[in-house]
Amino acid sequence: MLEVNLKVLSVLVEKGVCTLKQLLANCGGDASIGFIWSSLKHLALPHNSLEQLDISLELVPWLQIIDLSHNLITSADQLSCLPNLKYVNLGYNKLETVPTFNETASHLLQVLVLKNNYIENLNGLQNLECLTELDLSYNCVMEHLSLWPLEKMSALLWISLEGNPLSYHPKYRLLAIKHLHPCLSNSKFVLDHVPLSKSEKEIIAENRLFAIKSKLLTNKFHTSMSDSLNSSSLFASTSELAGSNNMDKSFSKSKKKSNIKEAIIADVEQEKKELKTETTSKGHLETKKQILEIRKKYGEDKWLSSHAGTFVQDIMGLQPSCPILIPEFAIENLDSKNIVASAENSAILLMENTKIETNEESLMKETNESNNEKRK
Numbered sequence: 621m622l623e624v625n626l627k628v629l630s631v632l633v634e635k636g637v638c639t640l641k642q643l644l645a646n647c648g649g650d651a652s653i654g655f656i657w658s659s660l661k662h663l664a665l666p667h668n669s670l671e672q673l674d675i676s677l678e679l680v681p682w683l684q685i686i687d688l689s690h691n692l693i694t695s696a697d698q699l700s701c702l703p704n705l706k707y708v709n710l711g712y713n714k715l716e717t718v719p720t721f722n723e724t725a726s727h728l729l730q731v732l733v734l735k736n737n738y739i740e741n742l743n744g745l746q747n748l749e750c751l752t753e754l755d756l757s758y759n760c761v762m763e764h765l766s767l768w769p770l771e772k773m774s775a776l777l778w779i780s781l782e783g784n785p786l787s788y789h790p791k792y793r794l795l796a797i798k799h800l801h802p803c804l805s806n807s808k809f810v811l812d813h814v815p816l817s818k819s820e821k822e823i824i825a826e827n828r829l830f831a832i833k834s835k836l837l838t839n840k841f842h843t844s845m846s847d848s849l850n851s852s853s854l855f856a857s858t859s860e861l862a863g864s865n866n867m868d869k870s871f872s873k874s875k876k877k878s879n880i881k882e883a884i885i886a887d888v889e890q891e892k893k894e895l896k897t898e899t900t901s902k903g904h905l906e907t908k909k910q911i912l913e914i915r916k917k918y919g920e921d922k923w924l925s926s927h928a929g930t931f932v933q934d935i936m937g938l939q940p941s942c943p944i945l946i947p948e949f950a951i952e953n954l955d956s957k958n959i960v961a962s963a964e965n966s967a968i969l970l971m972e973n974t975k976i977e978t979n980e981e982s983l984m985k986e987t988n989e990s991n992n993e994k995r996k
């Protein structure tokens with residue numbers, strides 16, 4: 621059986637394979653494992669129940685053609701272990717992304733069939749430099765911008781995008797060919813089974829100029845952005861340093877000024893106010909105390925007499941030319957604010973005291989005369 625396997629060039633199995641291991645590793649159930657299909661170059665397993673690929677593909681390193689169409693495969697990244705692939709058919713499966721291929725195979729692969737899947741993004745196709753035919757019909761490609769990997773594929777001669785949502789755009793062909801490589805303008809390129817017209821080839825030829833301009837613009841944009849970012853960062857750093865230095869200087873100056881002037885002046889003024897209030901309050905209390913002692917000593921009726929009034933004048937700091945009597949209502953209404961009178965008030969008090977003395981003398985004379993008349 622091993623000798624037969626070594627000579628097999630092609631294998632075709634339909635409706636009976638559930639896993640690749642069942643076929644390639646177990647070899648139909650003969651319990652032989654560990655051998656390599658050194659001559660196998662064509663493997664076709666369409667219309668089976670394959671849901672995933674496995675590492676048993678490593679047993680067919682010389683495989684060039686593989687047909688896995690009409691299965692239930694959701695991921696085909698295991699194909700990356702096959703370095704000699706030239707034809708791959710993965711149509712009618714459940715793929716959502718482009719498979720990952722071996723680096724060597726990406727330079728050898730010529731035909732890739734991915735129709736009737738769920739692919740939206742074409743990322744990965746840009747690495748397939750030698751691909752000549754690409755079938756992406758009836759997938760889920762929505763926008764023309766998703767076709768950007770085609771710009772790298774200079775060997776492409778045939779492509780099918782029909783059945784995708786973007787193919788229903790009124791300017792679908794015009795927008796699609798703008799993503800083709802410029803060198804395809806001189807080839808017999810076919811899009812959706814229809815060769816390119818002369819005007820379409822001219823549009824593709826203009827892609828070269830557009831690509832050059834776009835590269836120049838992008839390079840200028842990146843350089844200008846980097847320069848502006850560098851300059852802005854330098855300006856920001858220098859302005860921050862200058863601002864911080866100015867802030868430090870102004871803060872230190874204001875701090876010195878406040879410490880030297882405001883604090884010292886506030887202390888002196890406060891001390892003066894406290895001393896002034898203290899001395900005035902003490903003086904008022906002492907004056908009031910002395911007046912109350914005179915009032916108590918001479919009695920309620922005689923403490924404002926001529927002899928006692930001189931003591932009151934001395935206590936209040938008044939020095940009249942003649943004896944002065946202070947009215948009783950003035951003494952009773954004395955408080956801590958009105959004890960010390962001005963010079964004008966002192967003159968008024970002197971005039972009032974003089975009138976009081978004259979009135980008292982006239983009253984005394986009248987009473988004496990009346991008493992003498994009664995005695996007679």
